[in-house]
Amino acid sequence: MEILPHDLQEYLDNHLDPEPEGLQKINRDTYLKMLKPNMLSGHYQGRVLSMLSKMLQPKLILEIGTFTGYSAICLSEGLMEGGILHTIEVNRELEEMLNSHYKLTNVEKKVQQHFGPAEAVLADLELNNIDLVFIDADKRNNLTYFELVLDKVRPGGLIIIDNVLWKGKVYGDEKDADTESFRKLNEHIAVNTQVEKLILPVRDGLMIIRKK
Numbered sequence: 001m002e003i004l005p006h007d008l009q010e011y012l013d014n015h016l017d018p019e020p021e022g023l024q025k026i027n028r029d030t031y032l033k034m035l036k037p038n039m040l041s042g043h044y045q046g047r048v049l050s051m052l053s054k055m056l057q058p059k060l061i062l063e064i065g066t067f068t069g070y071s072a073i074c075l076s077e078g079l080m081e082g083g084i085l086h087t088i089e090v091n092r093e094l095e096e097m098l099n100s101h102y103k104l105t106n107v108e109k110k111v112q113q114h115f116g117p118a119e120a121v122l123a124d125l126e127l128n129n130i131d132l133v134f135i136d137a138d139k140r141n142n143l144t145y146f147e148l149v150l151d152k153v154r155p156g157g158l159i160i161i162d163n164v165l166w167k168g169k170v171y172g173d174e175k176d177a178d179t180e181s182f183r184k185l186n187e188h189i190a191v192n193t194q195v196e197k198l199i200l201p202v203r204d205g206l207m208i209i210r211k212k
Contacts, residue, residue: 003165003201012044019043022105023070030068033097039067041136041162045203046074049134049160052208053078056158058131063087064118064145065137068094069101069111075134076110088114088121090137122148129154136162140181143188146209150194153211159195161185165205 002009019027023046031037041049053061053075061079063072066089076085085107089098092115102108114121118137130153135145142161153159164170164186169179189197189209196210 002203003168003205009044016044016047019046020105022101023073025104026068026070026073026101029097029101030070034068041071041074042203045162045206046070048200048202048206050074050077052158052160053132056132058157059083060127060130061085061132061134062127062130062149062152063134063136064122064149065089065135066094066098066113067136069098071134071136072111073101073105073107075132076107079110083110084112085110086112086114086125086127088116088118088137090115090117092116118145119148128152131157133157133159134162135159139163139166139178142181143185146185146189150211155211157211159209159211161207161209163204164199164207165201167204170205 027040030040049071054077057078057080059080060083061075063075063085066072066087072085072087079085095115098113102111133149133153135142137145146159149159164182166179166182170182170186189195189207194212196212198208200206200208
């Protein structure tokens with residue numbers, strides 16, 4: 001899923017902080033037990049998420065798409081004292097694994113796990129003044145999620161969306177539905193005057209959006 005050349009990505013991987021021990025285990029467990037382990041954020045992207053969170057020092061984080069908890073744990077590293085991360089996962093069968101991963105990394109008191117379709121969960125949560133949102137769920141609904149959370153994010157807050165380069169297809173000739181949905185998302189946000197935005201070629205593309 002990496003956009004960058006392998007030798008460049010390898011160089012980057014060799015010049016960042018080591019992967020914390022608990023996250024190493026979660027990384028291994030995900031590749032051993034899950035059908036699509038490449039959905040994991042991984043070491044480099046995880047450190048990017050951790051760094052952005054630490055720079056922002058959020059009190060309230062929202063994540064849409066938990067998977068095995070790797071990104072939630074990375075984002076929670078930057079929470080201020082007493083802060084909370086709400087994360088939404090559609091697959092309840094992951095509950096036992098997620099609970100074990102949160103305990104392993106000592107974030108069980110910082111992370112509030114929710115299960116169900118994201119739109120329904122968001123309607124029930126009624127969160128406001130969110131400092132940071134990470135969107136990494138079902139790809140065709142990314143634009144819907146962005147529009148649902150934008151008014152809930154405080155001025156100066158961040159929205160991060162994963163996979164926006166979609167294996168390089170968004171700047172190629174592909175016309176499949178997923179690729180077209182990412183093109184629509186990227187073009188919609190590019191002209192949105194409520195936010196500042198840029199795309200980082202991290203892994204499969206991270207869009208960093210700052211609400212004005």
